[in-house]
Amino acid sequence: MITIKTSEEIEILRAGGRRHAEILNELAKRAIAGVSTNELNTWAIGLLDEGGDYPAFLGYTPDGAKRSYPAALCVSINDEIVHGIPNENPRILKEGDVVSLDLGLSHKGMITDSAMTLGVGKISPEEKRLIKATREALGAGILAARAGNSVGDIGFAIENVAKKYGLKSAEGLSGHGVGYEVHEDPYVPNAGMPGSGPKLKAGMVLAIEPMFVLGKGDIVLSKDGYTYHTKDGQKAAHFEHTIAITNGAPIILTAL
Numbered sequence: 001m002i003t004i005k006t007s008e009e010i011e012i013l014r015a016g017g018r019r020h021a022e023i024l025n026e027l028a029k030r031a032i033a034g035v036s037t038n039e040l041n042t043w044a045i046g047l048l049d050e051g052g053d054y055p056a057f058l059g060y061t062p063d064g065a066k067r068s069y070p071a072a073l074c075v076s077i078n079d080e081i082v083h084g085i086p087n088e089n090p091r092i093l094k095e096g097d098v099v100s101l102d103l104g105l106s107h108k109g110m111i112t113d114s115a116m117t118l119g120v121g122k123i124s125p126e127e128k129r130l131i132k133a134t135r136e137a138l139g140a141g142i143l144a145a146r147a148g149n150s151v152g153d154i155g156f157a158i159e160n161v162a163k164k165y166g167l168k169s170a171e172g173l174s175g176h177g178v179g180y181e182v183h184e185d186p187y188v189p190n191a192g193m194p195g196s197g198p199k200l201k202a203g204m205v206l207a208i209e210p211m212f213v214l215g216k217g218d219i220v221l222s223k224d225g226y227t228y229h230t231k232d233g234q235k236a237a238h239f240e241h242t243i244a245i246t247n248g249a250p251i252i253l254t255a256l
């Protein structure tokens, strides 16, 4: 069921989303060579706590998962696309890594979801281009997220950016509704036909999250039950914002 949030709820999401952006930016600054994924997770918990907010991913069990997610933050490195677990077999970030940070924040009971990808130190021009394209696709998806359009228009906009750069989306991974729960209806695919899927209405809150890869789009789920990585070992990038549909331009809830 697709839920419609009230304007009061959207204000709560916007307040939480501002804090969300601050925390993600702070974590991005700290994601340098020599830092462990476990430290990033611990800092995320501390920064959430400072604002009186809660980690929305910690203890959350997505549909089909065998156990709840054990961390506040997802840290996905290089060929990992999403849901890398930072505090089990923690890794040390090193120069040249492509790192995605994905955080869920619960503010006054309302949940936002946002992610970004960065290079640790020097990365290749190809990797920079992957990151640029994925960020651009998020912007294009957000522009298409307007009342009267459909979920498929968002996917179409994202897919067009992938095509423009000659890149593939990670297959089978998509955005989603969010707000009361981490994952709500509808699916927000990263490809699609214009006008297809559920119609967008004011008050819908969506997590739009393009995931592009340098190689083929095939994905593999790791033994930990969470981490998705590329089958061919090529690098991936991921950008995500939580947005609210209005009768005009969407509100980017997880922006500063």
Ligand code: MG
Pocket: 102, 103, 113, 114, 115, 240
């Ligand atoms: Mg996310």
Ligand code: MG
Pocket: 113, 175, 176, 207, 209, 240
């Ligand atoms: Mg998400």
